[in-house]
Amino acid sequence: MNNHRITGAGLALKPTPIAANTFDTTWQADLALPAPDQLQFVEIAAEQWLGLGGIWGQRLQEATERWPSVCLSGSLSLGGPGRLDMQVVKQLGAFMHKHQMTMLSEALGWSDDDTPLFTCLPIPATQDALQWTADRITQVQDALGLPVGIRNVSHHAVPPMSAMNEAEFIHELVNKTGCNVHLDITALAENSHRFGFDALAFLKALPMKRVNYVRLGGSDAASTDAPLNQVAWRLLPAVLSHVHPAVPVCVDDLAQLKRWSDCALKTPTKALVC
Amino acid sequence: MLNDFREFQFTFARHLRDPHTAPLPRGVSAEQAAAYERAMFKNLCDVLNPAFPMTRGLLGEWAWRATVRYFLRDAPAQTPWPRIVLREFARYLRESPVTRDLPAWLNDVSHFEWLKGAVATSALVLPEAGVEVDVTADLMTHIVVMNPTYVEVSYDWPVDIIDLDHRPDEMQTTYVSVLRDVSGAVQVVPSNVFRAQLLALFNDGITGSQAFQAMAAWLQHPNPEDLLSYGPDLLAQYQREGVILGGKIAA
Numbered sequence: 001m002n003n004h005r006i007t008g009a010g011l012a013l014k015p016t017p018i019a020a021n022t023f024d025t026t027w028q029a030d031l032a033l034p035a036p037d038q039l040q041f042v043e044i045a046a047e048q049w050l051g052l053g054g055i056w057g058q059r060l061q062e063a064t065e066r067w068p069s070v071c072l073s074g075s076l077s078l079g080g081p082g083r084l085d086m087q088v089v090k091q092l093g094a095f096m097h098k099h100q101m102t103m104l105s106e107a108l109g110w111s112d113d114d115t116p117l118f119t120c121l122p123i124p125a126t127q128d129a130l131q132w133t134a135d136r137i138t139q140v141q142d143a144l145g146l147p148v149g150i151r152n153v154s155h156h157a158v159p160p161m162s163a164m165n166e167a168e169f170i171h172e173l174v175n176k177t178g179c180n181v182h183l184d185i186t187a188l189a190e191n192s193h194r195f196g197f198d199a200l201a202f203l204k205a206l207p208m209k210r211v212n213y214v215r216l217g218g219s220d221a222a223s224t225d226a227p228l229n230q231v232a233w234r235l236l237p238a239v240l241s242h243v244h245p246a247v248p249v250c251v252d253d254l255a256q257l258k259r260w261s262d263c264a265l266k267t268p269t270k271a272l273v274c
Numbered sequence: 275m276l277n278d279f280r281e282f283q284f285t286f287a288r289h290l291r292d293p294h295t296a297p298l299p300r301g302v303s304a305e306q307a308a309a310y311e312r313a314m315f316k317n318l319c320d321v322l323n324p325a326f327p328m329t330r331g332l333l334g335e336w337a338w339r340a341t342v343r344y345f346l347r348d349a350p351a352q353t354p355w356p357r358i359v360l361r362e363f364a365r366y367l368r369e370s371p372v373t374r375d376l377p378a379w380l381n382d383v384s385h386f387e388w389l390k391g392a393v394a395t396s397a398l399v400l401p402e403a404g405v406e407v408d409v410t411a412d413l414m415t416h417i418v419v420m421n422p423t424y425v426e427v428s429y430d431w432p433v434d435i436i437d438l439d440h441r442p443d444e445m446q447t448t449y450v451s452v453l454r455d456v457s458g459a460v461q462v463v464p465s466n467v468f469r470a471q472l473l474a475l476f477n478d479g480i481t482g483s484q485a486f487q488a489m490a491a492w493l494q495h496p497n498p499e500d501l502l503s504y505g506p507d508l509l510a511q512y513q514r515e516g517v518i519l520g521g522k523i524a525a
Contacts, residue, residue: 017324018356020390020460050355053397055458075354081283088353113287115349116359119313121286124279132279156309160301161279 006068006103008040009260010250012217013063015048016056038257039067043105043215043250046073050095064099070213070250071096074107075116076140078150079123079133082114086143093144105182105213106140108133108150108170122155125162125169134176141177149182149213150174154190165197167205174207181206182213185239189232199235208242216260217252233259290314292347314346315339318359325360325391329367329384331438333376344372357395364388379431379442386433386450389425393452394460398422401519411521413509414482414502419519424453426470434464455516463515472508473517482509 042063049060063069075088096104109120123129141148150173152166164172170181183206192199216232240249251257288296290310298307319342323330330338345351348370351362367373367384400421401407407419432446449465451473471492475485486505490498512518 018321018360018391018395019324019327020387020394047354048356051357051397052395053399054395054454056395057397058458081280081287085353091353091355110283111354113284113349116351116354117287117290117314118317118346118354119310121283121310124282126279129279156313157302157306159279159282160299161282 005246006041006070006213006248007246008248009038009257010041010043010067010070010248011039011254011257012043012045012072012250012252013049013060015045016059018052018056038260041068041070041248041250043070043072044099044101046071046092046095047075050091060099064101069099069101070103070105070248071099071101072105072151074109074111074120074153076106076136077110077112078106078108078136078140078148079129080110080112080136082112084136084139085112085114086139089140089143096144102146103149103213104144104146105149105151105215107153108166108173109153109155120153122157122159122166123169124159125164125166127163130164130169130172130176134173137173137177137179141179147178147180149180151182151213151215152184152187152191154184154187155194158195165202165205166191167202171205171207174210179210180213181208181211182215183211183239183243184215185235186215186217186229186232189228189235193228193231199231200238203235203238203242211239211243212247214239214243214247214249215251216249217256236260290346291349315342318342318346321356321359322363326363326384326387328437329380329387332380332383332436332441337376341367341373344370348372357392360388360391377441379433379436379445382429382431382433383436386427386429389427389452390460390462393423393425393454394458396423396454400454400456406523407520408523409513409520411523412506413513413518413521414486414505416521417479417481418476418485418509419522420473420476421453421455421517421519424451424473424517426451426465426473428470434462451515451517453516456519461516463517473512476518479522482506 044060044064049056052060073092076092107120110123111117111120123133137148137150150170152170173179174181188199188202192202216236249260251260282299285299286302289298289307293307293311298304322342333341345363345366348366350366351359364384368381400423401419402422405419408416427450429448430445431442432448434448434450436442449467449470451463451465453461455461472485472489475488482505483502486502487498490501495501509518513520
């Protein structure tokens with residue numbers, strides 16, 4: 001699926017846990033991705049798929065041959081305190097190359113202290129951390145030869161020492177590195193709910209012209225927390241009215257996909273002015 | 275000297291890995307730190323739990339969770355990719371001092387579980403690129419092509435019969451062949467020393483006849499022709515099991 005621009009609506013490819021008896025269980029039923037007309041791309045989480053062969057690799061190969069794909073990652077630890085692991089960057093690059101992925105969505109956070117922490121933490125937004133993170137984003141972009149999309153993630157804490165809010169931090173990173181912004185609306189809704197800030201104001205402070213990927217869903221909290229889910233869906237028109245119509249939107253399941261299509265049709269462009 | 279923010283991050287990470295010993299850094303509440311600990315634990319268990327159902331069941335939930343927490347504390351996984359995490363966890367179960375007091379047979383069980391998952395997800399393809407296989411070839415006269423995912427392993431304990439209701443009393447050397455068949459399913463086949471030795475010979479790219487002659491010499495068999503007469507049936511059996519893919523087509 002080379003030379004395809006990522007646009008329209010996509011689905012996150014659901015992971016299948018690694019277990020020797022996977023084959024005996026629901027695998028076969030799960031093997032074929034549904035192919036509704038609305039689906040234009042798939043999103044592949046590196047932490048769930050990288051390095052897997054066998055039926056996992058086969059399923060991934062089938063999906064990425066059929067649709068253009070976006071690489072979702074939370075493993076580069078862009079704001080991490082240790083060394084930037086160039087081996088991880090290289091492995092991610094090889095994975096993207098193998099599946100002809102041209103778009104990388106990387107969590108804006110830190111997820112290791114030289115070895116993985118298996119979660120993504122917020123970067124203390126100091127001037128030093130800003131430069132530190134920008135330098136690492138530049139290193140990743142140089143190594144991979146493509147712009148990184150930095151993606152906002154859900155947080156449980158506002159780190160101490162912060163000299164600016166996350167929207168300002170993102171804005172500065174874009175200025176310093178030329179990276180793109182990937183907007184996770186569910187994470188934004190969660191954070192605004194948890195820390196009591198105005199999500200629309202956050203959007204206004206972002207360089208919306210640099211947003212070239214939008215995600216909806218992808219949160220455990222959102223799937224069980226109906227009001228939060230509604231907040232995320234209410235934010236969607238505001239986001240869509242500020243980004244280019246061709247910006248791709250990724251959702252978690254088919255019901256969401258249908259709902260997204262309806263929502264996109266109803267959204268007047270430029271309803272809100274940034 | 276580290277910048278302040280990095281100092282904070284390292285301190286925070288140490289606390290998250292070992293909350294009872296390493297202090298919480300200033301500026302983070304205990305509740306916030308606990309939320310991250312839960313997230314780390316859950317994300318790691320999402321990978322580990324499905325891959326080690328028997329080990330987890332035999333350990334019991336309390337010991338399993340404790341082991342996962344020690345693994346987070348000691349941080350042996352160098353990269354976050356699932357196969358690496360599973361491999362390092364299996365190694366940790368066998369080698370870490372914190373698991374020293376577990377029953378010896380548990381080492382074999384966890385290794386066996388890890389091995390099956392590793393074979394299932396191996397990036398090797400069948401047959402290997404560039405190798406042409408004739409599945410109908412006479413294996414006695416053709417170079418035998420092995421399944422590249424096939425692994426021969428021996429355990430001190432009877433891993434194939436241990437489960438939640440059968441914990442072993444006695445050691446019993448157990449040979450198994452583990453492989454992924456052409457449909458992608460993992461197969462475990464009981465094995466033995468003779469079979470393991472014979473199958474290892476095919477790594478050198480030889481015919482069935484050559485392999486049985488070598489075995490006859492190794493066993494100092496008084497009548498090699500007798501041993502060779504078993505060849506076609508045994509090789510056909512190995513091919514049915516998926517250990518042997520077929521005969522090599524000459525380039």
